[in-house]
Amino acid sequence: MHKILLITSFLNLIIWIYLLLFRGKFWLVDKQLLPIPETEIRKIQCWPSIAAVVPARNEAKLLRSTLKSLLNQDYPGNFKIILVDDNSKDNTANVAKFIAQQNDSCTKLEVISAGSLPSGWSGKLWAINQGIRYAKLQTPAPDYFLFTDADIEHSCTNIRQLIIKAEQDNLALVSLMVKLQCQTLTEELMIPAFVFFFQKLYPFRWVNNPRNSTAAAAGGCILIRNQVLDEIGGIEVIKNALIDDCSLATAVKQKSTNKKIWLGLTSDTRSKRSYPDLFSIWSMVARTAFTQLNYSPLLLIATIIGMKLTYLVPSLGIILGVIFSWWEIVAIALLGKILMFLAYLPIVRFYQLSPIYAMSLPTVASIYTLITINSAWRYWRGRGGYWKGRTYSPQKSKVKSQK
Template identity: 80%
Template sequence: MEQKIVLITVISNFIIWIYLLIFRGKFWLADQRLLPTSETEIENIEYWPSVSVIIPARNEAKLLRKTLNSLLNQHYPGNLKIILVDDHSRDNTSIVARCTAQQGNNCTKLEVISGADLPNGWTGKLWAINQGINYAKQQTPDPDYFLLNDADIEHFSTNIRQLVVKAEQENLALASLMVKLQCETLAEELMIPAFVFFFQKLYPFRWVNNPQKSTAAAAGGCILIRKQVLDEVGGIEVIKNALIDDCALAKAVKQKSTNKKIWLGLTSETKSLRSYPDLVSIWNMVARTAFTQLNYSPFLLVVTVIGMKLVYLVPSLGIILGVIFGWWQVVAIALLARLLMFLAYLPIVRFYQLSPIYAMGLPTIALIYILITIDSAWRHWRGRGGYWKGRVYPS
C-alpha cells in the first residue's frame, strides 16, 4: 500500500514537470532577451522620443557614482533628462549625485530634487517616483517616455536606445528589463538564479509579452513606459500602495490601457549592483513581498507550501525511499522527474555563468524558499511584513 502511494505521488510529480516544460509558456528557456539594435533599425527612427529617467533614491550614495554615470553617458540621440528624487536619505545621496554630474560635465542632464514627506497610503518608492514624474512633466520638452529606474542599476552604454527602438518598432506601451542580478557570493550563486527562475515560472515572459494573454509583469529596476499610457491608466497613483509595484503597473497597463502590448525580457549587460553577501540578506529581500504575492491569504500560503513540496521535494524523496525499500519503479520515475527539473533549471544557471552542478541543487534551494515564504507570512502577522529601508508598510 505504501509503495503504491509513493508511486502515484512520483508519477504525479513527473506529470507536473512535463506540464511545466511544455505548457507553461516555455518559461524555463530564458529566451526573451533584449537584442542589439542594427544600424538599419537606428536609421529607421525618424524622430527620437524624449526620455525622462526617474530615479527614486534613499541612502544610495555608495552605488550612485557608478550607476548614475552609466545613465549620464548613454549613447542616446534624443533628449535625455535624469531626475533623481532624494527620498529623505541619511547619507550623502544628493551630494554624490550632483558631484558625479559635475565631474563628467553632465550637469545639464541631471536634476536632483528633495522628496516631500510621505503621505498616508503611499509606499516610499512610488511616492518618490510620482514626484519625479510630476517634475518631469513641467520640463521642456515634454517627455514621450519615462524610464523608471532603480538607483542600483548600471546600464550598458546603448541600453536606453535599444529599449526605445524596441518600443517604437513594436508599438509597446511598456518595456521592462529583468536586469542581471549580482551573483558573486556563495549565497547569491545558490539563491539568485532560483529567484529569477521562480519569477519566470510565476510570470512566463512569453505570456507577458502576448497582448492576448492576461499575464502581466515587469521588473521594477528598469521600466520604460509611454507618458501617454501612464496618463491613460491613471498615473502612478493607481498603484500608490503596491509593494510589488512593477507587476501592479504592468497589470494596470494590460487592463486599462488601449495599448496592451508590454514586453519583459532578460539582459546580461545591464546589471544590478545591489549585493546580497549572505543568506540572511537574501532571505530578508524575498520575505518582504513573498506573502504579498499570495494576497496575504492563509489558504494560498498552505496551497503554495504543499505545491512547492510536491513539485520540488518529491523526486528526491522518491529516490531515497525507493532505494531503501527496493522500489525500483519508484526510483526510475523519480530519477526521470529529477532529470526534468535539472533541465528546466539549467538555462538560468548558464545565464548566470555558473557550473551545471548548481542546477542539481534546486530541491534544497526550493526548501529554503518555502521557509522564507512561511517566514514572510509570520512577519506580516506580526506587523513587520513590508519592512524596507527603515519603513514598515501595512497591507
C-alpha cells in the same frame, strides 16, 4: 507507503511535463533584449524624449557607478535624469550632483527632494510620483518615462535599445529583468532560483502576449509611454503596492488601449546590489512573498504543498525507492529529477555557473518555501515588510519611517 510514494512520484512527473511543455516555455530564457543592428537604428528619424526617474534612498555609494552609467548613455534624443532624493541620510543628493559635475553632465541631471511621505503611499512610488510631476512641468513633457532603481548600472546603449524595441513593436511598456549580482556562494545558490521562480510565475511569453492577461515587469528598469501612464491614471493607481512593478504592468494591460508590453532578460545591464549572505536575500524576498499570495492562508498552504510536491518528491522517491527496492518508483522519480535539472539548467548557464548548481534546486526551493512562511508570519504579527528603514503595513496601507 509504497502506493502513496508511487502516486506522488507520478504526480511530480506530470507537473514537470506540464511545466516544460505548457507553461509558456518560461525555462528557455529566450526573451532577451539583444544589441540592435545599425540598419534598425538608422530607421528612426526622430528620437523620442525621455525622462529617467531615479528614486534614491541612501544610495551614495552605488551612485558612483550607476548614475554615471545613465549620464553616459549613447542616446541621440533628448534625455533627462531626475534623481529624487528620498530623505537620504548619506548625502545622496550632493553625491549625485558631484558625479554629474565630474562627468560634465550637469545639464542632464536634476536632483529634487521627495518631501514627506504621505499616508497610503509606498516610499519608492511616492518618490517616483514626485519625479513624474517635476518632468511634466517641463516644456515639452517627455514622450517616455524610464523608471530605474539607483542600484542599476546600465549598458551605454540600453536606453537606445529600449526605445527601438518600444517604437518598432508599438509597445506601451518595456521592462528588463536586469542581471542580478551573482558573486558570493549565497548569491550563486539563491539568485538564479529567484529569477527562475519569477519566470515560472510570470512566463515571459504570456506577459508579452497582449491577448493573455498575465502581466509583469521588473522594477529595476521600466520604460513606459507618457500617454499610457496618463491613460491608466498615473502612478497613483498603484501608490500603495508593495509589488509595484507587476502592479504597473497589470494596470497597463487592464486599463490602457495599448495592451502590448514586453518583459525580457539582459546580460548587459546589471544590478550593483549585493546579497552577501542568506539573511540579506531572506529579507528581500520575505518583504513581498506573502503579498504575492494576496495574504491568503489557503494559497500559502497550497504553495507549501505544491513546492514540496514539485521539488522534494523526486529526491525522496529515489532514496526510499533504493532502500526498499521499489525500482519503478526510482525510475519515475529519476525521470522527474532529470526534467527538473533540464528546466533549471538554462538560467544557471545564463548566470555563467557550473551545471552542478542545477542540482541544488530542491534545497534552494525548500529555503524559499521557508522564506514564504516567514513572510506570512511577519504579516500576521503586524510587522509588514521592512525595506530601507521603513516598515510597510499592508493591512492599513500605511508606511512607518524607522529612525
